[in-house]
Amino acid sequence: MARLKTVYRCQQCGHSAAKPMGQCPGCAEWNTMVEEVVEARPESLMAAVAGGGRGALTAASAVVALKDVGQDVEKRAAVGIGEFDRLLGGGLVPGQVVLLAGPPGIGKSTLMLQVAAKLAQKENFLYCSGEESLRQVSGRAKRLGLTAEKLLLVCETDLSKILATMEKVKPWAVVLDSVQTVSHPQLASSPGSVGQVRECAAELVRAAKARDTIVFLLGHVTKDGSLAGPKVLEHIVDTVLYFDAEQHDFLRVLRAQKNRFGPTDEVGLFEMTEGGLKEVTDAASFFLAELGRQAQPGRTVGVALEGSRPILVETQALVTPTRYPLPRRMATGLDLNRVLVLLASMERHIGLHLEDRDAFVSLAGGLRLKDPALDLAACLAVAGSTRDKAVPSDMVLIGEVGLLGEVGRVPQLELRLKEAAKAGFKRALVPARGVKDLPKIPGLSVTGVNDLRAAASAAFGDD
CATH class of the missing domain: 2.20.28 (Rubrerythrin, domain 2)
Known part of the structure; x- marks a missing residue:
């Protein structure tokens, strides 16, 4: 013993x-x-089930020269959900282990059930639930209108039985909901502890690599938004996806924190509806539903870039006299330190007096972005609210603002402007250095500005 x-x-x-x-x-x-x-x-459970020895990949134990390794073309299996496939780099790779993390109630189980229903149309797909009964999973599938004959359900938290079921059924993909509920029978600690999560995840990774089975692990997050459990969990899997949203917001944002087989700078946008999660393919129309409304002081529109996707974002600012000794500065969706730098730059270079006023800056739609191209939109929103002047509703603002008040160039300017023109904007303020090599965009008048003073003059019509 x-x-x-x-x-x-x-x-x-x-x-x-x-x-x-x-x-x-x-x-x-x-x-x-x-x-x-x-x-x-403990001895490997996979070895006990399959009759083999312990090891991450017993099939790859032999030494092979690099030049002798087979150069098979990587085959990807598309899920059939455009946003999910684009985030993964075109689809799933055999043997890939994907960790999906997010706060409670965000829609992780709903998304995985929709993915499982899509993939189960090809071969057997095993959905292992450790938090819900089979009746609850089946009831959700019926509410979402999902049907798949090859989607197999099992309610189990014992890792040895899960591995035995995988060996018996031989599915080509597995969902484990969630990894914090699974227990290793040879460990005395409770499910969800560091040792249990680490060992269970390691066993599942070994099983996935040995059988070329795609495995989805659902994970919980802590109060500060980080993944619950040991940090090694993120290292041993191939892909780490984070599912997030603003509180009481129907928009769900799926981000890739790590991806060995695809990009990490892409985002997937989903909208929670009664029929489940639906893709948001046209981000411009989603965030700018009232595109043609009358111009208002403190409202501007910029174009951010998330991965390869341009997103039109409405920036709102409110500047009011303060009743406190120190004026308040608040930012929602933007980095507060970055907003403080922009406020200081405006005070110095365009003579904006904010020392006795509260300033609030927010991105509409619950977005949280760090793209410097939104600097110019944020600055002119604050300036417009302070001076009670409105930027024209058909004008889009793109540019990074520096400490010296200059408007710097941003990457993918042409792509951003094409998205603005597609959404119906007629005018654009961009960095002057980026206009020279810019091709003509039909329906969009582009004006280059060198600094904040020139940008304010062009936007508000000041002399």
Whole structure:
């Protein structure tokens, strides 16, 4: 019988100690040390089920020269959901392990059930639920109108039984909802602990690589938005996707934190409806539903770039006299430190007096972006609210603003302007240095500006 000992392990970073501590020495978090019973490293469950030995990839144990390795063309399996496929780089690769993380109620299980229904049209797909009963999963599928004869359901939290089911059914893809509910029978710690999550994920990765089975792992997040469990979980999987949204907002944003087989700068946009998650293919019409409305002071439109997708974003600003000794500065959707730099630049270079006024800047639609190309739109929104002047409703603003008040060039300017013209905008203010090599865009009058003063003059008609 293996010797047992008690250790105290941090549930955030995985640091272990022999005695209890209030603060973790590894990550400096408080009250995260949990008592665990540790024994000798357990034998691989996959090996026990399949009759093999322990190892990440027993088939690749032989030494092979690089020039002798087969150069097979990578075959991708498209899911059939455009936003999901584009985020993955065109589809799924055999043996790929995808970790999908997000806060409770965001729609992780709904998205995975829709993906499972699409993929189950080809071959057997195993959906393993550890949080819901089979009746609950089936009821959700009926509400969403999903049908697939090859979609197999199982309600199980024992990892050995899950691996045995995979060996018996031999599905080409598996969903595990969620990895925090699965327990390794040879570990004494409770499900969701660092040791359990690490070992269960490692066993599933070994099974996926050995059988070329696609595995989806659903994970929880902590209060600060990071993935619950050990950090090694993000390292051993191939792809890490984060599903997020603003509170009480119907828009869901899917981002790739890590992707060994595709880009990490793309985003997928979904809208939660009664019929499940629907793709938002036209981001401009989604965020600018009232494109033709009358111009208002403090409202401007810019074009951000998320991966290869241009998104038209409405920036709103409100500047009011303050009743406090120190004026307030608040930003929603934009980085507050960046907004503070822009406010200081406007005070210095266009004579904007904000020392006795509160300033609030927000991106409409619940978006959170860090694209510097939105600087010019944010600056003129604040200037318009301060001076009670409106930027024309058919004008789009693109440009990065520096400390010296200059308007700098931004990447993919032509792509941004084409999206603005497609949405119906007639005029655009852009960096002057980017106009020279810019081809003519039908229906859009482009004006180049060198600094904030010239931009304010062109937007508000000042002399």
